[in-house]
Amino acid sequence: FLTNRFHFHWRWFWDHGSGELGAWGSQLLDVARWGLNIEWPQRVCAVSGQRVIGDEAETPDSLHVQFEGGDKTIVWEHRTWSNHAPEGRTAGVAFFGERGTLVVDRGGWKVYGQKDAAAEGASELLEPHLRNFIDCIRTRAVPVCPLETGHVSSALCHLGNIAYRIGRSMNVDPRSGAISHDADAERLARVEYRSPWTAALA
Template sequence: MNTDEFKLREVSRRQFLGRSAQQMVGVGVVGLTASTATAKSGSWASDRVRVGVIGIRNQGKILAGELAKQSDVEIRSLCDIDDSQFAPAVHAVVEAGRPAPAIERDFRRLLDDPAIDAVVVATPDHWHAAMTILACQAGKDVYLESPSTHFVAEGPLMIHAASQAGRVVQVGLQQRSGSHFRSAVDFLRSGRLGSVRLAKAWIVHRRRTIGRKSECETPLQVDYSQWLGSAPARDFNPNRFHFNWRWFWDYGGGELAHWGVHMLDVARWGLGVESPTRISAVGGQYAFDDDQETPDTLSVQYAFEKKTILWEHRLWSSHGIEGRSSGVSFHGELGTLVVDRGGWKVYDHSENITADASDLLTTHLRQFIDCIKSRQTPAASLQVGQLASTMCHLGNISYRVGREITFDSARQDCGSDQAANQLLRGTLQAGVV
């Protein structure tokens, strides 16, 4: 499938914003140009970056609080569809010594606010593409939580939108800003492990079952229609809402997209590869008998040119791989390097080499702010985010169709495998001419 096949309807931003939330995801706009945005050059009238945060539960609240600690950042607005989330997020900003931000239910008000320079998108995955495209159109730079996409086909559209509007987009793959992750990759590139052809990435921990719950009335404080966006209409179910939405295909990609996107990005980065050509996944719902759709046990093998990445997750066990609950191992001719958020170490090597943990999130956010001012490309660019997210989606697609799939990165499709191609496109096709 060529990128040209995903050209978008010529709809003005104002027309687009006037549509209902049900229509918004999966629809984009062609002709995004810098003229539609209040694009800033490298010079700033003010040193302060004014930020709006969309989606303030869990990670969004953390990001708001961390950004508020930066002396040159003002958290101007917080946005969520659930009124119960505002107080904790406002408190996180105030606790950082900053004024209480405004609160909004409709993210479009943040995009229309000329005083906002950048937005954080920390919503469920199925909203990432639409909000990022719209924010770029509106002249806002974007910090986008990972995975950057919900479907593979969204990636080229988001990259096109950001490029045409001249926007900075930093994806929340904070390992890219960690000095110990960078030093691990530098060590791999130095040749001191010899040829490195295999990487393994994993997450092993005990999650609780989510049980089974019935549909019920939507809580009064929740704008459920806007939360659904273009996802299939259905009655409210608390098991498909806060946090647990990630275990349902309509909104997320399970543990592979939740944690896998971080570890697979490191594996891909360290091996120096981009997109796999063959993907084979096996697994299932082995431990939990509940409402979730995504697998609690999964193994995926990604084949590249003379290199391989293996993924594994187990959500019912506490005995990790290489003594770590999550991490990445690189296997070379002269030894093995294992890295996680706690540092890295080389095994079976003539040298005793280790590195301690480094700061990730604060450094990552600082780089985003600095790139807004300099207009430089951040470490976890939208292109980097797309490649990492695509690996997760391809693993899930192989699992869902029940067979090995092939992927053509130039065409962005799985050849003649129509079932796999449909899952690549997802609901995006609703907005394609």
């Protein structure tokens, strides 16, 4: 019996969880994709592993994933054991440009220019996002983040985890998000159902 498999910690086991990347990734990768106007990557590579915590968990406690798409790259990093939050934010997205850097999270934003002092602003982003979702349930309107957009951001989390688990980079079809010519990766992208259960595609 492993207490680590229950309550919050169930997410650290591949049978029923997707690690820190799956827990936070879709929310943060969604913002990164929106800011860079990226749909699917062409190549995904991941490195790291169980570096510090050393418990029974299967998912990595630190991870670095690169989603490469043409001339744009999204980099995901997490260290679940670290007590130092970059830019003073426990989670967020940074856009690095030629003339400055923009850091965004649910509580606001901060811009670092090349020479100018940093500018920043605060806003509560979570409540309006939840309100939009509830309103769209009631009205049947399309939410600010459509289902298809959420699907791509969630799928990137799975692609990153698969690249980590196979231990090498993998190519992705930039039109569909399908894994290209890698039997090991394709196997991890599918779920084997126990008989008599099956998954019907709509």
